[in-house]
Amino acid sequence: MGGISIRLNSLFRRRRSFRGGLYLPVRRDLAVPRGIRDFPDPPVLCVPMIQHDGPAARIVVQVGQRVQAGQVIGRGEKPDSLDVHAPLAGKVVALESVDTVRQSDVPAVRIATAPPVAESSEPSMALASTAPLTIEQLAELADEAGLIDFGQSATPLGRRLRQAATERLNDLIINALDFEPEPDDRNDLLDTSLDTIISSAVRLRKTLKARRLWLLVDRYDPHRVRRCRAAATGKPVRVLGLPNKYPQTHPNLLTHAVTGQEPPYGSSPARIGAFVLAIEALLALENASLHRRPLTRRLVTVTGDAVRKKGRYLIPLGTPFADVLQHVGLTGPVLRLIEGPLLTGRAVASVESVVTRQTARLLAVGRDHDYLANPGPCVRCGRCQDDCPVGLDPRALLDAYERGQIEEALPLWPHACLECGLCSFVCPAELPLSEAAARLKYLIPLKVQW
Ligand code: SF4
Ligand code: SF4
Incomplete structure (x- = not known):
């Protein structure tokens, strides 16, 4: 395979859709009320220095020091590390480590937020400016504000912007489709911040010098599609309604739906001139660039x-x-x-x-129901392979993983796995198929070149 450009065209059949995937049942039991509810300031915060896919920030405060809301408490000094800010004013009471869901023993700053300390009205980010920024400046700002792309792997947004700066961008794709049908968080955000989303997207398109700008919304809500089209009238934004078949929101599948092309095996949409951004990342970038607010x-x-x-x-x-x-x-x-x-x-x-x-x-x-897996023997129904959006054989990947045949699994294309979890979801035997595919992906070095 070395030296040969391997593309996944054969794995997708139609423009604006893809082979496999599934329309997930709508879980009304998971629905939440519209809008944002109040959350009181907690008495103590334990702020980790790693909250993304990258190295830790260096702690720059000491025990006993008072901090203002938004003040830098961890400095991202290595490539791909991000600054960390105090979410609330308070006093540093300990430097310790904390277990996050993704990592153990992460260095952290413990802040007692009571008694309240007067908050500074001055923004803490020096670089922020209302003047138009270059892509490189925007990437630096994203790192300084601690922004991630809000995707599955929590990649630093600055890294993605720098990557985009090296390619000629044709399509800026703003995604407002929800990852799963319920809770429909992005629909809610779209309803409350539509004008801001459109104006921010237009500004970002200018900075990235993208030829086309797309706003992707759920096709099965015609009222919302019409509202978006009305808000985009007279602006260089194309509103595209897409069927939200799971896992449509993966950046490579969105790129394929919009452009009819998909990125080469193991690479990102930037390789074919596309940049995909979730609406919450767009709004966070807007907050940082216009209002000097870190995350x-x-x-x-x-x-x-x-x-x-x-x-x-x-x-x-x-x-x-x-x-x-x-x-x-x-x-x-x-x-x-x-x-x-x-x-x-x-x-x-x-x-x-x-x-x-x-x-x-x-x-x-709170109840022992279908969120919890109870694995049994494979019944060879073939559903995992039929529904896999990139045409992998998850059962063969699980077999290879369980037998320890890591290198031998390379011809099964584990690097194409989107880590969508669909194979495990549809498997009647409730086998850990997606976990095995994801582990193989990270255990086998990618040997394909293009
Ligand atoms: S987790 Fe990977 S192997 Fe399983 S369905 Fe998704 S893409 Fe296919
Ligand atoms: S979906 Fe599960 S039971 Fe069916 S073939 Fe795949 S691994 Fe076997």
Whole structure:
């Protein structure tokens, strides 16, 4: 395969759609009320120095020091590390380590937020400016504000912008499709911030010098599509309604839906001149560039049958999950707490873990029902292969992984796996197929060149 450009054209059949995938059932039981609910300032924050896919920031405060909201407490000095800011004013009471859902023993700053300290009205970010920025300046600003792309792997937004700067961009694709049908967080954001989203997207297109600008919305809500088209009238934005077949929101599948082309095996949309950005990342970038605000809070959807006050809460980074559960109230014991979407979320080992930039959703399960897997023998139904959006054979990947045949799995194309979790979801034997595919992907070095 070396030296040969391998493309996945054969794996997709029609423009604006893809082979496999699934229309997920709408989980009304996970729906949350519209709008953002209040969240009180917690008494103590434990702010981790890693909240993304990259190295830790260096702690730049000391025990006993008072900090202002938005003040830098961790400096991202290595490539791909990001600055970390105090979400609230307070006093540093300890420098310690904390377990986040994705990593253990992460260096962290513990801040006692009471008694209240007068907050500075001065923004803390020096680079922020109302003047038009170059892509490189925007990338630097994104790092300084601690921004991620709000995608599955929480890539630093600055890294993605720098990557885009090296390519000739044809298409800037702003994604407002939800990852899963419920809770429909992006629809809610679209309803409340449509004009801001469109004006920010137009500005970003200018900075990135993209030829075309797209806003992708769910085709099955014609009222919302019409509203978006009306708001975009007279602006260089094409509103495109797409069927939200899971996992449509993967950047490579969105790029294919818009352009009819898909990125080469193992590469990103930038390789074919496309840049995909979720609307929450666009708004965070707008906040940083126009309002000098770093990312210090995360909009978290808290849902599940064990939750009394389901909703979307704007929660300070570093808030312990225990405080979140206490505020939303519980209907009974929590059997399992899951951070992230239903199909790809991670089990939370301890409620002492904290909210990070990566925490989009918390699902508190109080009953032993279909969120919990109970693996059995494969019944050879073939559903995993039929529904895989990139045409992999997840059962063969699991076999190879369980037998330790790591290198031998290369011809099964594990690097094409989107980590969407669909194979595990449809498997009647409830086998850990997607976990095996994802592990193989990271265990085998990518040997393909183009
Ligand atoms: S997790 Fe990977 S192997 Fe499984 S369905 Fe998704 S893309 Fe296919
Ligand atoms: S979906 Fe599950 S039971 Fe069916 S073939 Fe795949 S691994 Fe076997």
